[in-house]
Amino acid sequence: MIKIIIFLSIILNIILIFFLNKKKIKKIIYKKKIKEIDISKVHEIFEFEKISSNLLGPKENAIIKSFCISPDNKVIGMTSDYEAWILSTLSKISNKIFEFGTCSGKTTFLMALNSPEEAKIYTITLNLEMTNDIKKNNLDNRISFRNIKNESTYEKFLFSGSEVEKKINVIFENSINFNENKYQNSFDLIFIDGGHTYSIVKNDSEKSFKMINKNGIILWHDYVPGKESAKDVVKYLHTISKGKKIYHIKNTSLCYYKNNE
Numbered sequence: 689m690i691k692i693i694i695f696l697s698i699i700l701n702i703i704l705i706f707f708l709n710k711k712k713i714k715k716i717i718y719k720k721k722i723k724e725i726d727i728s729k730v731h732e733i734f735e736f737e738k739i740s741s742n743l744l745g746p747k748e749n750a751i752i753k754s755f756c757i758s759p760d761n762k763v764i765g766m767t768s769d770y771e772a773w774i775l776s777t778l779s780k781i782s783n784k785i786f787e788f789g790t791c792s793g794k795t796t797f798l799m800a801l802n803s804p805e806e807a808k809i810y811t812i813t814l815n816l817e818m819t820n821d822i823k824k825n826n827l828d829n830r831i832s833f834r835n836i837k838n839e840s841t842y843e844k845f846l847f848s849g850s851e852v853e854k855k856i857n858v859i860f861e862n863s864i865n866f867n868e869n870k871y872q873n874s875f876d877l878i879f880i881d882g883g884h885t886y887s888i889v890k891n892d893s894e895k896s897f898k899m900i901n902k903n904g905i906i907l908w909h910d911y912v913p914g915k916e917s918a919k920d921v922v923k924y925l926h927t928i929s930k931g932k933k934i935y936h937i938k939n940t941s942l943c944y945y946k947n948n949e
């Protein structure tokens with residue numbers, strides 16, 4: 689009897705330790721294979737100003753226009769505050785921007801609010817009806833595929849009716865069918881945050897490599913090893929980072945590529 693109690697308490701302790709250290713254990717099992725860089729290495733606009741010995745603040749040109757939305761909206765797949773600041777700051781120095789995946793239009797709105805007056809922003813997305821035509825390939829993660837439906841519920845966006853809406857061109861189309869040829873070498877900034885299945889991330893990335901201009905920047909969202917819904921994003925980025933200079937931006941789920949070849 690005592691042996692059984694000891695055995696059960698060991699098992700319970702192991703389970704408890706696992707749950708209490710889930711994040712740390714995941715970090716060991718699912719290693720990041722992409723080199724990490726500090727945001728200050730992405731662009732000089734991100735260099736911080738030393739306010740005091742324990743406080744770093746943004747420089748004048750990295751102060752952005754932003755907003756909050758009510759948590760009652762229950763929007764899924766949003767960027768963190770820090771990621772939103774990075775995307776907004778890069779928009780300040782980008783005249784032509786492309787986004788894969790609009791969802792509620794949070795990032796699109798930030799890009800429009802912070803980009804130069806004459807900037808143009810293209811954002812490609814699906815509505816619910818269009819998701820019926822999305823095909824799951826054998827390699828595609830089941831949860832990422834299911835999420836496409838949950839995230840494609842918008843016909844109107846956070847920027848709809850706003851002053852900056854005139855900068856934005858929403859393309860309702862499956863990015864798999866999107867013809868990138870007329871946009872070759874066009875964009876200063878591309879944000880890849882559309883479908884998170886392997887086939888879609890691969891498609892959107894390959895099109896982005898053609899559409900980015902010299903010195904342009906591509907950012908991918910959701911590089912989170914160990915997160916089930918981000919599995920295909922991680923797998924694709926690990927594969928292409930063997931041949932391309934892709935970096936993971938510290939303290940974010942963003943990966944970064946600069947087209948300076």
Ligand SMILES: C[S@@+](CC[C@H](N)C(=O)[O-])C[C@H]1O[C@@H](n2cnc3c(N)ncnc32)[C@H](O)[C@@H]1O
Binds near residue numbers: 792839864881884
């Ligand atoms: C994670 S959400 C985008 C979040 C948004 N970028 C933001 O920062 O708020 C994913 C979006 O990708 C779109 N999407 C998924 N698969 C797509 C595809 N094959 N073609 C076009 N858009 C797609 C969905 O409709 C959804 O709007």
